[in-house]
Amino acid sequence: MTITQHPTETAAVTGEPLELLRAMLEEQFVVQTNRLTELTIYGRLPGHGGYDPHMLDLLAAAARRSIADTAQALRRMSEGTYGHCANCRRPIPLGRLRSVPQATHCTRCDQPGRGPT
Template sequence: MTAGVYDSANVVREPIELLRDMLEEQFVTHTNRLTELTVYGRLPGHGGYDPDALRVLAAAAREGIADTAQALRRMSEGSYGVCEGCHNDIPLDRLRALPHVPYCVSCQRRQPR
């Protein structure tokens, strides 16, 4: 194996490992947030939160958990970073900004909101 091929493989692998670390960290953050909100929801006075606000925040935390878990699943299956719409690679800068995204910008715009 030549040094150039070895270096190239490390360059490709390195961003994926960093993205995996980011996703795992986000998963923990969303999970901790959902746990915290669940506890607040059971407290008298809801920990100072309005019950409706707690529901919205908990739903957002659940969505974050689901999005992150799906990205980690795609990563383990080898399809991470490939757009689910057009099947082209998602640009690395987009993945760095939003590591859980399953679509490139063009395909994301076509998704229902």
Template sequence: MTSTVHDPPVRDPIEELRTTLEEQFQRHSDQLAHLTVCSRQPDRGGFDDDILQALIGSSRQVVADTARALRRMAEGSYGACERCATDIPLQRLEILPHARFCVPCQRKRTG
């Protein structure tokens, strides 16, 4: 009797990134909802006012960035730099799935 070794199916890296983005969107949406509820409580859910506002702002930004990345996926423009239109390397997208710019263009924007 011989056994056959089955290789796991190869997943498309963009599909893996889509899953990551969808999970990130849900996690940060849930966090934003929780922080918003805390902001309406008399004790601010135990948060310092400044910290709470910073966390809410950060969560809003991540939700917006992630939604834009998912929209670009749906439109077919995901992975292309919004400034120069070159492909953003997969390694950068794996680190920062909502990246909109290649590294050189990002440096120009923040430099």
């Protein structure tokens, strides 16, 4: 069985683009970790720093999700599996990784109701 590459897909990300994506992920990790720390502090303040407690919970959950996704992307980089779709194993286009560096699926597999063909 031969798998043909989709025209917008690229080979595995390596070299300078990979290092740029790693820097983006590391920065995102720091920003989200700082955000989670800030939200945790607000949650402990009288008046919750002006935030509704439910909103603080939602924002903290989103920050934790982002931290986990970013950490997983960095782990995939160290394992050499970064930039490949978790479903179809095809390379994720560089443009998608630039806009969503923690992406685990190509655009085709990420669409609801669609998967690898």
